[in-house]
Amino acid sequence: MANSWTNRVKFLVRYMYDIDNNGVLDKTDFECLAVKNTIMEGKGSWDATKYAKNKEVMINLWDQIAEIADFDKNGEVDSDEFMKGVETACKGKAYADLPNAFKFFIEAQFRTIDVDGDGSIGLDEFRYDCVNRMPVKEVTELDAAFSKISLDGDITLPRYQVYLYKTI
Numbered sequence: 001m002a003n004s005w006t007n008r009v010k011f012l013v014r015y016m017y018d019i020d021n022n023g024v025l026d027k028t029d030f031e032c033l034a035v036k037n038t039i040m041e042g043k044g045s046w047d048a049t050k051y052a053k054n055k056e057v058m059i060n061l062w063d064q065i066a067e068i069a070d071f072d073k074n075g076e077v078d079s080d081e082f083m084k085g086v087e088t089a090c091k092g093k094a095y096a097d098l099p100n101a102f103k104f105f106i107e108a109q110f111r112t113i114d115v116d117g118d119g120s121i122g123l124d125e126f127r128y129d130c131v132n133r134m135p136v137k138e139v140t141e142l143d144a145a146f147s148k149i150s151l152d153g154d155i156t157l158p159r160y161q162v163y164l165y166k167t168i
């Protein structure tokens with residue numbers, strides 16, 4: 001289990017948070033995520049109100065992550081620090097007891113994947129999100145992953161919360 005826990009956290013850091021791919025998390029990653037999520041939610045359009053909200057959420061998330069995980073206080077969180085920090089803050093807790101910023105982040109991620117805004121992630125939306133995050137060799141890998149996570153062909157927000165939280 002120790003191994004898969006390590007790999008999951010590394011995956012999360014690399015594909016979800018470290019948007020500029022420099023191997024560490026810092027404030028810039030979260031500023032970029034706020035812009036990215038705003039544009040993705042708006043399917044290319046720009047909404048200054050949504051951006052203000054997204055930015056607040058992301059900066060808040062960064063502040064919390066830095067507080068939890070930037071052990072040497074150098075303004076960056078590497079994957080070892082992140083792992084240690086997330087383990088301390090989240091492991092063994094129910095989803096409802098997670099730090100608020102984590103929950104907001106998960107909900108914001110969900111909205112960027114649910115492109116048509118119908119409140120659930122379908123197979124098409126799932127595939128689209130995955131190929132944007134990572135190299136995929138065979139579409140069957142994605143379809144198999146989707147069938148494991150989804151229920152009746154959909155991933156609803158509560159299901160996504162639980163799934164992503166387990167991934168964390």
Ligand SMILES: [Ca+2]
Pocket residue numbers: 017018019020021022023024025026029
């Ligand atoms: Ca980075």
Ligand SMILES: [Ca+2]
Pocket residue numbers: 069070071072073074075076077078081
């Ligand atoms: Ca650090």
Ligand SMILES: [Ca+2]
Pocket residue numbers: 114115116117118119120121122125
């Ligand atoms: Ca949808």
